[in-house]
Structure formats: structure tokens, C-alpha cells
Amino acid sequence: MTNKTLNLIVLILLVIGGLNWGLVGFLNYDLVASIFGAMTLITRIIYSLVGIAAIFGLIGLFTKENM
Numbered sequence: 001m002t003n004k005t006l007n008l009i010v011l012i013l014l015v016i017g018g019l020n021w022g023l024v025g026f027l028n029y030d031l032v033a034s035i036f037g038a039m040t041l042i043t044r045i046i047y048s049l050v051g052i053a054a055i056f057g058l059i060g061l062f063t064k065e066n067m
Contacts, residue, residue, distance in 0.1 A: 010053045010056045010057055010060070011057075013049055013050050013052075013053035014050070014053050016050060017053070017054065020032050020050075032046050032047070
């Protein structure tokens with residue numbers, strides 16, 4: 001997997017997570033839980049992937065290639 005592909009996946013997951021948290025904050029509506037069920041295995045996997053993407057995004061902020 002190339003760096004560009006990984007960055008695209010991270011960006012998509014961060015957008016999904018950001019939109020979901022925006023819905024939770026503004027409308028008290030968890031879209032991921034509504035689609036896949038509250039704290040089902042799939043929901044937890046999605047939340048975990050978004051969290052991992054956030055770590056990758058944070059690391060990317062501090063790497064030399066992005067400065």
C-alpha cells in the first residue's frame with residue numbers, strides 16, 4: 001500500500017468520524033450506531049479504525065514531509 005493510498009484512507013476515516021461526532025454534538029444522533037447497532041462488533045471496529053486513523057493523522061502532522 002502506498003503512502004498516498006494510506007493517506008486517503010486516513011482522510012476518509014477522519015471525515016466519517018468527524019461527521020459522526022458533529023451529528024452527536026449538534027443533534028445527539030450517532031449515525032454509526034444507528035446503522036450498525038449500539039456497540040456491536042462492527043460499530044466497535046469502525047470506532048477503532050477511526051481512532052487509529054486519528055493517530056496516523058496526528059503522526060502525519062509532525063513528520064518532516066508535511067512541514
